[in-house]
Amino acid sequence: xxxxxAQYIMKPMRRRHALITCFVIAWTLLFHYETLRxxxxxxxxxxxxxxxxxxxxPAGWIMFYxxxxxxxxxxxxxxxxxxxxKLDPHQTFQTKAVGYDNIRRNVLIEVLSRPYAExxxxxxxxxxxxxxxxxxxxxxxxxxxxxxTQILRQVAYRCR
Amino acid sequence: xxxxRAWHHAFLMRRPSLNLGLFRLAVAFTVGAHIIPSFxxxxxxxxxxxxRTKNVSCYPLWILRLxxxxxxxVVQLWVVIFCxxxxxxxLGWHSQLSCIVMTTACYYFNALNNFQIGTLSFDILLVTLIxxxxxxxxxxxxxxDSLRHGWTRSYKRLRPYFIQRLLQLQVTxxxxxxxxxxxxxxxxxxxxxxxxxxxxxxxxxxxxxFPFRQWLGQYPIFCHQLGLIxxxxxxxxxxxxxxxxxxxxxxxxxxxxxxxxxATLHVPTIFLFLFPPLMLLLIRPEALVRWIEARQTxxxxxxxxxxxxDGQCGFCLESIRRLRVLDLFGWVDPVDFHAQPDLxxxxxxxxxxxxxxxxxxxxxxxxxxxxxxxxxRLTYRLPFLMWLAPFAHLPGADWVGTRxxxxxxxxxxxxxxxxxxxxxxxAARDLx
Numbered sequence: 001x002x003x004x005x006a007q008y009i010m011k012p013m014r015r016r017h018a019l020i021t022c023f024v025i026a027w028t029l030l031f032h033y034e035t036l037r038x039x040x041x042x043x044x045x046x047x048x049x050x051x052x053x054x055x056x057x058p059a060g061w062i063m064f065y066x067x068x069x070x071x072x073x074x075x076x077x078x079x080x081x082x083x084x085x086k087l088d089p090h091q092t093f094q095t096k097a098v099g100y101d102n103i104r105r106n107v108l109i110e111v112l113s114r115p116y117a118e119x120x121x122x123x124x125x126x127x128x129x130x131x132x133x134x135x136x137x138x139x140x141x142x143x144x145x146x147x148x149t150q151i152l153r154q155v156a157y158r159c160r
Numbered sequence: 161x162x163x164x165r166a167w168h169h170a171f172l173m174r175r176p177s178l179n180l181g182l183f184r185l186a187v188a189f190t191v192g193a194h195i196i197p198s199f200x201x202x203x204x205x206x207x208x209x210x211x212r213t214k215n216v217s218c219y220p221l222w223i224l225r226l227x228x229x230x231x232x233x234v235v236q237l238w239v240v241i242f243c244x245x246x247x248x249x250x251l252g253w254h255s256q257l258s259c260i261v262m263t264t265a266c267y268y269f270n271a272l273n274n275f276q277i278g279t280l281s282f283d284i285l286l287v288t289l290i291x292x293x294x295x296x297x298x299x300x301x302x303x304x305d306s307l308r309h310g311w312t313r314s315y316k317r318l319r320p321y322f323i324q325r326l327l328q329l330q331v332t333x334x335x336x337x338x339x340x341x342x343x344x345x346x347x348x349x350x351x352x353x354x355x356x357x358x359x360x361x362x363x364x365x366x367x368x369x370f371p372f373r374q375w376l377g378q379y380p381i382f383c384h385q386l387g388l389i390x391x392x393x394x395x396x397x398x399x400x401x402x403x404x405x406x407x408x409x410x411x412x413x414x415x416x417x418x419x420x421x422x423a424t425l426h427v428p429t430i431f432l433f434l435f436p437p438l439m440l441l442l443i444r445p446e447a448l449v450r451w452i453e454a455r456q457t458x459x460x461x462x463x464x465x466x467x468x469x470d471g472q473c474g475f476c477l478e479s480i481r482r483l484r485v486l487d488l489f490g491w492v493d494p495v496d497f498h499a500q501p502d503l504x505x506x507x508x509x510x511x512x513x514x515x516x517x518x519x520x521x522x523x524x525x526x527x528x529x530x531x532x533x534x535x536x537r538l539t540y541r542l543p544f545l546m547w548l549a550p551f552a553h554l555p556g557a558d559w560v561g562t563r564x565x566x567x568x569x570x571x572x573x574x575x576x577x578x579x580x581x582x583x584x585x586x587a588a589r590d591l592x
Contacts, residue, residue: 061284110213
């Protein structure tokens, strides 16, 4: 009878242990696969390996992994008549994060991406109706050490 | 056999889940601090007028399209859903369900617009949230769930250890892989001098204006060595976590490392809010349980306070059951005044009439308080009620609290679950 009771208790416990074990193994494999996929496994396989949707960063845990002497960023100019006025990025996006500055994290650089041009132009027209048009500029310090004041600028796109 | 035993010890063994309860609060705070600021400017972040970017590497296109079709009222509804689920998760009310809903809301907002909230640290947060959603263990301790169920020993509720272990491994692997990417896969911390480059970041750049920044920027060789030392720390700190003897030092260094990161760089504060609590998960839960029980022993030796209550009132009994959950350090001993033959022996000022009309708190130093004042004293002493202490001592709180207390005390027989007293006859009989 005691043996029966022990078996009654042990069966669900064994099943639960099996479930936990499967989950731990699957999670661990996924974690390492997604961490190593972009920079290690894909070059090894010679092709882009598939990414698991909805979870894990696209290129693994790469925080400040490469910092060189050049620094690129975006500038936005509002145009009225013949005058181009540089817009304060903190006015362009007024969302304030807790304890850090998203603009300084260079979040604005994403607006340079061509697929976002139309959406960003629409946003600028809504945010700054006082301007006739806008110019989105890619700016770059070619060498922050050798020439810290030199900035190269190139218009990425215009918003009419 | 040894591998089996080691596996069992690492993931399957049932151990106290209180660390996860504490970690739940840290996660809730982190999620709130990261997402809520974006709600203050809904028009520039999520509504039709917003500038939105898409995380195409993370989400299938059909999800992005579906989310993008959200009219503004749906976005606003999700804001409400997020805030309610975050509050529920923080309080530990239906912890697992609230965690799932909150995580879904995080995914929704990230899919809707990746621009402000989509960072690498947010990916770490999502991974953490998924693990928190898997079980209900994070709601065992310091939660309304434990209060609701009356789990008086919730701090030593035993659960399989795998969630806490996976979170420990997550922070360990993240540290190592971050360091590894700095020296391989395009990382230039050995071949270049990134720390020196960072010291020369332009004014709009990611580096904060911390003391010594300009001075450091004059010494490239020193900066290179400093960069290598930081890299060494990233590799070494998780090694210190592995051994119980070096673990406290490893945790302290890890937290200092995160603080330094936040103090010098404009990195998302998720790093600061999430990583130190993740590291604190390396503390053995048994050590915390021992600490709590040591406090209980100290209180027992000093002599506990006595809370006299009406044991014939279901509402009071239910409240005492919850009080026992809140009294983590065993500071108070609830006593039914009906079972106390000589109340004056406890304190000459105590009478059955007084105990019938209100709960009475007798502290070890002889201080006597009743009704709302007794509740206000409890907020000083019971750790889970301490957050209420400032409110209970606000100007006017005593006046309002006393009136509310009086009303509840007079109608307590109506509030309880004993069908024999549902018409308040018991109250009328006792008070007459």
